[in-house]
Amino acid sequence: ATAAALPRGRALLLTLPQELSPRRAHSDAAPRVGVGTRLLLEDERVAIWEFRLAPGEACAYHTHTRPYAFVNLEASLTQALAPDGGAVGEPAYQEEGQVTFVAHDQLGSHGVRNVGEQTFVQFVVEFK
DSSP states (O other), rough: EEEEEOTOOOOOOOOOOOTTOTTTTTTOOOOOOOOSSSSEEOOOSSHHHHEEEOTTTOOOEOEEEEEEEEEEESSSSEEEEEEESEEEEEEEOOOOOOEEEEEEEEOEEEEEEESSSSSSEEEEEOOO
């Protein structure tokens, strides 16, 4: 994975063409466990997720099948989880503004628990 931080006070702007409608492709598909907590948009090129966890909250164990990038909108401390919900490794500090790309050869499966004291928020962009 490749990571970089946005300078403090900088914003990340994601502009989408007007012809793309949120959840267009996903709304007709069978439900699936996602890589985020809310699917914002999906088309033939990308799926864009909001990933939000309150302190102590965990997401379902899931498998990444597409290369993706994420940007942390809030800082927090997260813990990777095994299929049984047990901790994997040490908690990781998620820096506000951190941008990370995960290539196809680095994909894997995990759950995540927010073990920090504030809500953790990131956007995840899966590339098809």
